[in-house]
Each structure stands twice: as C-alpha cells, then as structure tokens.
Amino acid sequence: MPYSHTGLADERLCTPQPAFLTDDSREILRFAVEALMSGKDAALVTLVAIRGGAARSLGAQMVVRDDGQYCGFVSGGCVEAAAAFEALEAIASGRDREVRYGQGSPWFDIVLPCGGGITLAIHKLRSAQPLLAVLNRLEQRQPAGLRYVPRTQRLSCLPALTRTGWHHGGIEIGYYPGVQLMIHGRSLEAQATAELAAAAGYDIVAPDPFSAHSAVAIDMDTAVILLWHDLDRELPVLQAARDAHPFYIGALGSQRTHGLRRQKLRDLGWHEEEIDRIRAPIGIFPKARDARSLALSILADVAAVRLNQGEG
Incomplete structure (x- = not known):
C-alpha cells in the first residue's frame, strides 16, 4: 500500500516514478501543461527555503501528475520520490501543503547529503494559464516569473524580469530564455x-x-x-x-x-x-x-x- 511521510496511506495513490530526467524549467513547465491539457491533475513542487547547504537553488521545481509520473529536481535526487508522494496527496485532497526535509524536518529517515534542510511548497495546479503565459514569453525570448502565495493558494504569471525570492508573502520564481x-x-x-x-x-x-x-x-x-x-x-x-x-x-x-x-x-x-x-x-x-x-x-x-x- 502506498505510504507517505504524512502518515497517510491510500490505495488510490500511485507509486511515483520519474517520467524522464531534466532540470530544464521549460521542459518541467511543459510537462505540467501537457498533463492539464490532457485532463490529468498535477502539482507543482517548488523549493521555497534552504537551511544550510542544498543541492539546488531556491526556486527549483518538479511537477507530479496524478498517475505518479514526475519530472524535475528539488534536491540531488534524495527527496524527489517522497516529495512526489506528498504531491499526490495534495492532488487527492485538493489542498496545498508545505513539507520540510533534512535539517528541521520531522522525517529523520530522509537525510540530505549536504547536511542542510529544505522547505517545499506543493501547489495543486488549477489552471494551465499561468504556465502557458511563462512558456509563451520564453518562446519569444522574454523573461518571466511565477508568483505563488501560500495563503491564497494562488499561482500567477509575472510578465517581466523576476528575481527569485520571497516578496510580500509570496514566492516569486524567475525564468529566463534558454542560452x-x-x-x-x-x-x-x-x-x-x-x-x-x-x-x-x-x-x-x-x-x-x-x-x-x-x-x-x-x-x-x-x-x-x-x-x-x-x-x-x-x-x-x-x-x-x-x-x-x-x-x-x-x-x-x-x-x-x-x-x-x-x-x-x-x-x-x-x-x-x-x-x-x-x-x-x-x-x-x-x-x-x-x-x-x-x-x-x-x-x-x-x-x-x-x-x-x-x-x-
């Protein structure tokens, strides 16, 4: 029976598996859009806080589909499967959540090799529109951003150059055209x-x-x-x-x-x-x-x- 570190077990949840390996923001967002456009549910997982060292930068992301397929990285590969379980439960419940791993986390069995700690924000995607807006700007070789506000569980596109970080209660993630x-x-x-x-x-x-x-x-x-x-x-x-x-x-x-x-x-x-x-x-x-x-x-x-x- 699938198990999550929230302590919940649900036969409806799938076993997470990577769909493919990538840390390219464009590929990760396209994976989410394709899932939503095909009628699947999906969640966006974002690295929103780092305590000590971390394998990925603030704003790193992964996307998890309701069938357990996922892509992207928020660490060096040591928490992605656990994060995908959390994302599946967020999809099933319809409620966004926050989870910590490593330093400051209640999950003693998940240790980050770098010795630090990370916080992930998991957002059940309600619309492909913000992601499409970012992808369209990147296709036109223009910078863009996404803003996620945990309190309102709202995701929106920022049609401008965006520096990744917390601003006025929301995390903003900058995206840049490919080199x-x-x-x-x-x-x-x-x-x-x-x-x-x-x-x-x-x-x-x-x-x-x-x-x-x-x-x-x-x-x-x-x-x-x-x-x-x-x-x-x-x-x-x-x-x-x-x-x-x-x-x-x-x-x-x-x-x-x-x-x-x-x-x-x-x-x-x-x-x-x-x-x-x-x-x-x-x-x-x-x-x-x-x-x-x-x-x-x-x-x-x-x-x-x-x-x-x-x-x-």
Whole structure:
C-alpha cells in the first residue's frame, strides 16, 4: 500500500516514478501543461527555503501528475520520490501543503547529503494559464516569473524580469530564455563547438555567412562566439553585438591578434569598456591546440560567465 511521510496511506495513490530526467524549467513547465491539457491533475513542487547547504537553488521545481509520473529536481535526487508522494496527496485532497526535509524536518529517515534542510511548497495546479503565459514569453525570448502565495493558494504569471525570492508573502520564481550560442566560422573549431554545445543542451544558432536576420537574433541571453581566422569577417558581427548586449562575446586568436582587433575597433569608434567585453583569446585555458579541447574551453567559459551573471 502506498505510504507517505504524512502518515497517510491510500490505495488510490500511485507509486511515483520519474517520467524522464531534466532540470530544464521549460521542459518541467511543459510537462505540467501537457498533463492539464490532457485532463490529468498535477502539482507543482517548488523549493521555497534552504537551511544550510542544498543541492539546488531556491526556486527549483518538479511537477507530479496524478498517475505518479514526475519530472524535475528539488534536491540531488534524495527527496524527489517522497516529495512526489506528498504531491499526490495534495492532488487527492485538493489542498496545498508545505513539507520540510533534512535539517528541521520531522522525517529523520530522509537525510540530505549536504547536511542542510529544505522547505517545499506543493501547489495543486488549477489552471494551465499561468504556465502557458511563462512558456509563451520564453518562446519569444522574454523573461518571466511565477508568483505563488501560500495563503491564497494562488499561482500567477509575472510578465517581466523576476528575481527569485520571497516578496510580500509570496514566492516569486524567475525564468529566463534558454542560452543560445551564435557560432560564427567555417572551421573545425566551430563544428566541434556546435556539436559539444548541442550535447550540453544549448540552443545553437549557426549563421554563416552573417546576415541581417542574425543581427536581430542576438539578445541578452546570447553568447556570440567568433571562430573566424579573419578579423575583417568578424567586424559585422561585432558591430551587431555592440548594440545588442549579449551576455558573452568571445573571439579566436592570439594576444597579438586581439591587439590588432582592438585597434580596428578603436578606429570604428568603440570605447575601451566596449572592447573589454570581448573575451579573447576565447576560452578558460590558453593555447588549446585541438578543436575538442578548444570547444570544451569555450563552453566552460560561457557557462561560468552565465553563472556569475545569475548570481550578480
């Protein structure tokens, strides 16, 4: 008989099983929308408090369907099944709930490896509309947020840039468009970088040659990666990136090559702080001589910049 740490046992409850493994917010919200649109009930589980250390950041989420299938993570994998049981009971009862695991929790048999504690808010979804609104904004490469108020058990979309945290009695979770890599260059290095980036789950844009449409595609969630062996071919891309403010601009070449690049940009009227945004030579470790090592170096640099951006 299915058992939950609330002490309730109910033959109607299913045994939770992961539908698939992901921590991508878009995939998690789509899973919830698809469940609701197909007539299934579902609950949204959100990490709303952290005591000490935790494997996931505040705002991490998972979705649980009424058949026990779930996706997403709120820890390193040690509480997801237990949280799914709680979500199934919330669905069955129609009442939202809060549950604690680890430090400060009554469940001594569930210990977080990090030694900390987490609090989860479990909300039975009443409508797909807030989730669809977030997904629509992300599809348009616009930031969005969800606001959940435990007192009213209400979930709503925030159609604006949102910083995850508690505000006026509600938890707000920020969502950002997926990172897209705009890779320029007809080279082995460009091919290796695109292949590795795709395997890592990045959205890939490979405009080659550069076009006006590509300039429109650059936004603040774009990493512009220049892997030409020709400074003149870089210039149209750099000019477009100058005004679009991507979070990352990196360029291939030696220190000497970058010195020539800097001078060309000064001649075009660039300010020093604008030129300083270009990470060159590209990558986190110098003198990567083979394409695969360079690709790994580039993607690690992109990931580090993005992470620092999120923490800023």
